Amino acid sequence: MRSDEGISSLWKKEDWWAVWIGFAILTVAVVVAGLEYGIKAPKIQRWVASPLDAFYSDASVKVKDWPEAFQSREALKSALPADTAERLRYARKVKYQEGKRKVSETLGFKSRYPMSEADRDAILTLATTQAHRAAIGELYEKTQTARHNFAALGILLIAMGVAFMLAVRLMGERSLTFAGGYVVVFLLATLAYFIAGQGAISAYGLPYALWALLLGLLISNTIGTPTWLLAGSKTELFIKTGLVLLGAEILFGKIVALGSRGLLVAWLVTPCVLVFMYFFGTRVLKMTSKSLVVIIAAATSVCGVSAAIATAAAAKAKKDELTLTLGMTLIFTVLMMVFMPPVIKAVGMGEQIGGAWMGGTIDSTGAVVAAGALLGDNAEIVAAVIKMIQNVLIGVVAFCIAIVWVTKVERDPGAPRPSAFEIWRRFPKFIVGFVAASLVFSFVLIPALGGGQEGLNAVDKNIIGAITKTCRGWLFCLAFVAIGLETDFRQLASQMAGGKPIILYVVGQSFNLILTLLAAYLAFGGWLLDAIPL
Amino acid sequence: MRESGNHKGCRRGLAPWARFAAGSLLLAAAVLGLMQGYTPPGVAGEVLRNNIREGIDATPLFYTESEASYEAELVARDTLERLDERADHPAGSASVGAGEDLARSEPP
Numbered sequence: 123m124r125s126d127e128g129i130s131s132l133w134k135k136e137d138w139w140a141v142w143i144g145f146a147i148l149t150v151a152v153v154v155a156g157l158e159y160g161i162k163a164p165k166i167q168r169w170v171a172s173p174l175d176a177f178y179s180d181a182s183v184k185v186k187d188w189p190e191a192f193q194s195r196e197a198l199k200s201a202l203p204a205d206t207a208e209r210l211r212y213a214r215k216v217k218y219q220e221g222k223r224k225v226s227e228t229l230g231f232k233s234r235y236p237m238s239e240a241d242r243d244a245i246l247t248l249a250t251t252q253a254h255r256a257a258i259g260e261l262y263e264k265t266q267t268a269r270h271n272f273a274a275l276g277i278l279l280i281a282m283g284v285a286f287m288l289a290v291r292l293m294g295e296r297s298l299t300f301a302g303g304y305v306v307v308f309l310l311a312t313l314a315y316f317i318a319g320q321g322a323i324s325a326y327g328l329p330y331a332l333w334a335l336l337l338g339l340l341i342s343n344t345i346g347t348p349t350w351l352l353a354g355s356k357t358e359l360f361i362k363t364g365l366v367l368l369g370a371e372i373l374f375g376k377i378v379a380l381g382s383r384g385l386l387v388a389w390l391v392t393p394c395v396l397v398f399m400y401f402f403g404t405r406v407l408k409m410t411s412k413s414l415v416v417i418i419a420a421a422t423s424v425c426g427v428s429a430a431i432a433t434a435a436a437a438k439a440k441k442d443e444l445t446l447t448l449g450m451t452l453i454f455t456v457l458m459m460v461f462m463p464p465v466i467k468a469v470g471m472g473e474q475i476g477g478a479w480m481g482g483t484i485d486s487t488g489a490v491v492a493a494g495a496l497l498g499d500n501a502e503i504v505a506a507v508i509k510m511i512q513n514v515l516i517g518v519v520a521f522c523i524a525i526v527w528v529t530k531v532e533r534d535p536g537a538p539r540p541s542a543f544e545i546w547r548r549f550p551k552f553i554v555g556f557v558a559a560s561l562v563f564s565f566v567l568i569p570a571l572g573g574g575q576e577g578l579n580a581v582d583k584n585i586i587g588a589i590t591k592t593c594r595g596w597l598f599c600l601a602f603v604a605i606g607l608e609t610d611f612r613q614l615a616s617q618m619a620g621g622k623p624i625i626l627y628v629v630g631q632s633f634n635l636i637l638t639l640l641a642a643y644l645a646f647g648g649w650l651l652d653a654i655p656l
Numbered sequence: 657m658r659e660s661g662n663h664k665g666c667r668r669g670l671a672p673w674a675r676f677a678a679g680s681l682l683l684a685a686a687v688l689g690l691m692q693g694y695t696p697p698g699v700a701g702e703v704l705r706n707n708i709r710e711g712i713d714a715t716p717l718f719y720t721e722s723e724a725s726y727e728a729e730l731v732a733r734d735t736l737e738r739l740d741e742r743a744d745h746p747a748g749s750a751s752v753g754a755g756e757d758l759a760r761s762e763p764p
Contacts, residue, residue, distance in 0.1 A: 168713060195711050211711075215723070216730045318715055322693035325707035327714030340683060344676035346667040358657055371720045379729045381736055427717045434657060441657050459714060464699035488716035491724040496706050506728035510719035575733065582726060591720045654735065 136359050139289040141555030144366025146285065148559060151589035152567070155580075163592035164274035166312065170208065170321035177271055178234035180211065181264035183257045185227050188212055192248045201248060206241045229261055237265040278596065279308050286356065296353070303354015307607070310337045311599040327456050327489045330595070331427050331448060331602050338606015339445075347607045355604035361435055362552035364597030365520075367590050368428065369559030372517040375568060375578055380507050383645035383654075387482045388511035391634070391641045395423035396519065399630035407622045412531055413439035414446070416523060418623060421451045422630045425513050426485030431598065432516050436524040436553060437531075441605045442613040448602075450627050451485050459489035463496045474654060477501035478642035481508030483635050504646065517560050524553045 132138050154161050169175035191197055193214065199207040209232040216225055231237055242262045249255045283304055287297040314334035318324060341347055347355070377385060396419050403415030413434070420433035427448055434444040462484065466476035477494050481504060484490045490509045494502030528548045533540060540548075567585075568577035617623065644650040666672075693708050695701035707714055716722040 168711075196709065213723075216727050216734075317687055320687075320691055321711065322708060323687070323690050324713040324715045325693070325704060325711075326690060327707075328690070329715035329717055331717065336683060340676070340679045344667075344679050345672040348666045361657075368718070371718065376719075376729065379732050379736075384732075425718070439657055444657065460700060460703050463703055468699075486715075486717050487719045487722045487725055488714040491716070491722055491728075492707050492712050492714040493703055495710065495712055495724075496703050502724065503728040503731050506719070506722070506725045507732045510725050510729060513719045575730075582720070586720055591718075595721065654739070 133292045134294070135551065136289075136293065136356075137362060137551035139293070140359060140362030140366055140552040141558075143285045143289065144363045144369075144552075144555055144559065147363075147367060147593050148370055148585075148590060151585045151593075154589060155584035160588075162588045163590075163596075164271040164278055165592050165595070166315040166319045168319050168321060168324060172234070173316070175232055175234055176316050176319050177275075178232060179269050179271060180230035181233040181261060181269065182213075182228045182230035183261045183264065185229050185254060185257045187251065188227050188229070188254065189248065189250050202244050203241075205235075206244050209235050209237075209241070210245060229257060231261055231265050233265050233267070233269040235265070236268070237262045275312070278593075279305070282593075282596070283308075286359065289359065290356070299350060299353040300356065301354070303351045304356075305354070306351055307354050307600055307603050310334070310603045311596065313337060314599055314603065325492075327459055327486070327492065329427070329452070329486070329488070330599050332452050334599050334602035335445060335448065335606040335609075338603045339609060339611070340606075342607050342609060343611050351607060355607045357441060357601050357604040357608065358435070360597050360601035360604060361431060362550075362555075364594050364601060365432055365435060365552060366555040366559055367594035367597065368432070369517060369556035370563045370590050371586055371594070372514050372560040372564075373568065373578065373581065374514065374560070374564040376514050377511050379511065380504070383478075383651055384508060384511045386645045386651070387478050387638060387641045388508050389515060391482060391637050392423050392512060392515055392519075394637060395630060395634045396420060398633055399423065399626060402629060403622075403626045407626055409622050409626065411440075411443060411617075413437040414443040414617065414623065415626065417443060417447045418450070418626050419630060420519055420523070421447050421485065422627060423634060424515055424519055425487075425509065426451045426455060428513065429516050429519065431601075432520040432556070433523055436520045436550060437527050438550070442609050442617055445605055445609050446614055446617045446623060450624060454627065454631065455485045455489045458484045459493045463493050466497060466501075472647065473498050473500040474504045474646040475642045477504030478508050478646050479635075479639050481505035482512065482638035482641065483631070484509075487513070517557060521553060521557055524550050 166176045167179060192201060193212050195207075195211075198210055198212070201207070202210065211230045213228045213230065214225060215227075231241075242258060245258050245261075246255060249258060283301060286304065287301055290300045291297040311330075311334055314330045314337055317333045318328060318330040338347075341351075377389070399419035399422060400415055403409045403419065404412060409415050416437050417430050417433045417439050421427070421430035423429075430444060430447045430451060433439075434447075458480075462480050463476075466479070471479070476497055477500065480493045480501070481490050484493060484505075487506065487509050490505045491502060494505035528545050529540060532548065563581060563585075568581050571577040571580040646654065695704040695708070706712070713722075716725075719725040
């Protein structure tokens with residue numbers, strides 16, 4: 123038996139460390155939510171003109187019945203001085219509390235800029251009630267103390283660093299060497315988030331994943347990645363730990379949000395496209411790398427980057443295969459976000475049909491929401507919910523691909539059928555953590571927190587929203603920097619030889635567009651199911 | 657994931673550093689250029705102009721990173737629940753009308 127098999131694999135194998143660290147973060151998140159201190163994992167804020175705004179969170183107060191005339195950014199810009207309008211924001215959220223639907227409204231102000239008396243007086247002119255005036259006064263007081271997140275970022279860097287150093291040490295590597303490289307990878311990840319958080323860049327839909335890859339590629343393809351930096355680039359540990367956290371965000375209760383309509387568009391079409399693309403890539407295009415085919419198929423059919431990451435880990439793909447897939451997905455996501463709404467408008471397609479079409483085909487949630495927002499509220503709602511239901515499918519897809527890979531793809535054709543023990547031995551263990559996190563959150567935690575919409579809200583807002591999704595984002599960002607640091611342009615070019623990956627993507631996405639449009643008409647156009655009343 | 661067999665370690669000499677400097681400048685120029693918020697004219701730029709005007713962040717990769725996704729889910733669930741109520745109590749339901757739509761609405 124190898125030294126990393128048997129009971130010692132629990133602390134010697136990377137997959138198991140991803141599970142332990144992932145569940146440690148999930149446990150901390152649940153405990154912190156229970157204590158109700160309002161602690162959140164730090165993130166880089168959106169900024170427009172002043173870069174330092176990225177490191178300061180907003181001060182906010184609740185308001186009620188804020189005048190509708192001043193709820194949009196445009197309205198605030200026309201009613202207030204430019205600087206004041208830029209720093210003030212109004213947000214409206216719908217939530218469930220004790221079984222009832224409630225609307226909560228907040229006014230926020232960038233805490234990096236203490237609100238001046240002139241700002242306060244200008245905002246007071248928008249108020250129509252005494253409660254509004256009191257809230258503005260409270261907001262004024264709150265902004266006199268800046269709320270930066272430098273300390274919180276430092277704590278995150280250290281906490282994750284300690285956890286990974288322990289893992290590295292017990293896996294038999296040098297933890298101090300890892301630590302040096304890890305700090306630089308973390309700083310590069312912060313820079314990637316910082317760039318992606320700029321107002322115009324975020325409007326284009328260019329996410330942190332892209333910038334993290336580019337920063338890593340810049341170093342590896344010019345000066346070369348030094349050995350000490352490579353030691354801190356634990357791509358697989360970062361990705362697998364992130365995937366365990368992602369499992370907690372895959373809540374099975376979400377799939378019924380739009381009833382059978384949502385399932386028809388998101389869960390029936392997706393596997394068809396995935397299987398079609400796999401067979402097209404392997405049998406028609408005769409691409410030799412099955413792992414590249416399956417991650418392109420998953421990214422196209424399911425939900426872009428997240429699906430590509432999960433599938434790449436499950437199918438043990440090469441890092442440059444993942445890089446190539448991410449690049450293609452991100453480019454086409456932006457193109458589809460830009461061009462689908464005008465096409466939908468030009469042909470006079472109904473809002474809900476158009477929303478379902480975009481939700482089932484555009485590969486990222488942000489791009490889907492942005493495209494839907496241009497068409498109208500109904501399109502945005504349907505598009506966002508369809509994409510959410512598709513996101514939940516990642517768990518099933520990753521698990522099935524892991525099983526297929528271990529039992530069929532990796533199997534020597536002449537060898538006997540692997541035993542259950544052999545399948546378990548080769549099965550990627552982090553997938554166990556990924557699925558376990560999803561099942562625990564979906565079927566244990568949500569019922570424990572009240573069940574139904576109440577439990578779902580509690581998990582969404584207090585646990586996932588406050589801590590786990592941000593930590594997961596950081597882990598993926600670290601992973602993308604690390605992938606970039608280990609990727610050579612020549613390897614990428616060799617993957618693109620013959621243009622087969624892009625042919626696969628284009629053919630697959632075209633099939634996806636046709637099939638999803640058909641499903642959208644069946645589900646929302648009244649062809650099969652009654653249309654939701656408009 | 658599998659290794660790709662790439663070159664590892666620093667390259668020696670000035671040429672790699674010159675390439676690094678050039679690459680960094682190129683990346684910085686791209687970032688600064690994108691920050692200007694240029695949008696193509698006509699229909700090709702409609703979505704981007706709307707995103708910039710409304711401050712929409714189009715970068716979230718997963719539904720949990722998007723507030724709009726949560727709101728959309730709640731509105732969708734609420735609409736379907738009211739449709740189910742109407743189906744169960746067709747005569748008595750006062751909250752759902754034939755002209756109802758999915759757009760966000762204030763509670764009664």
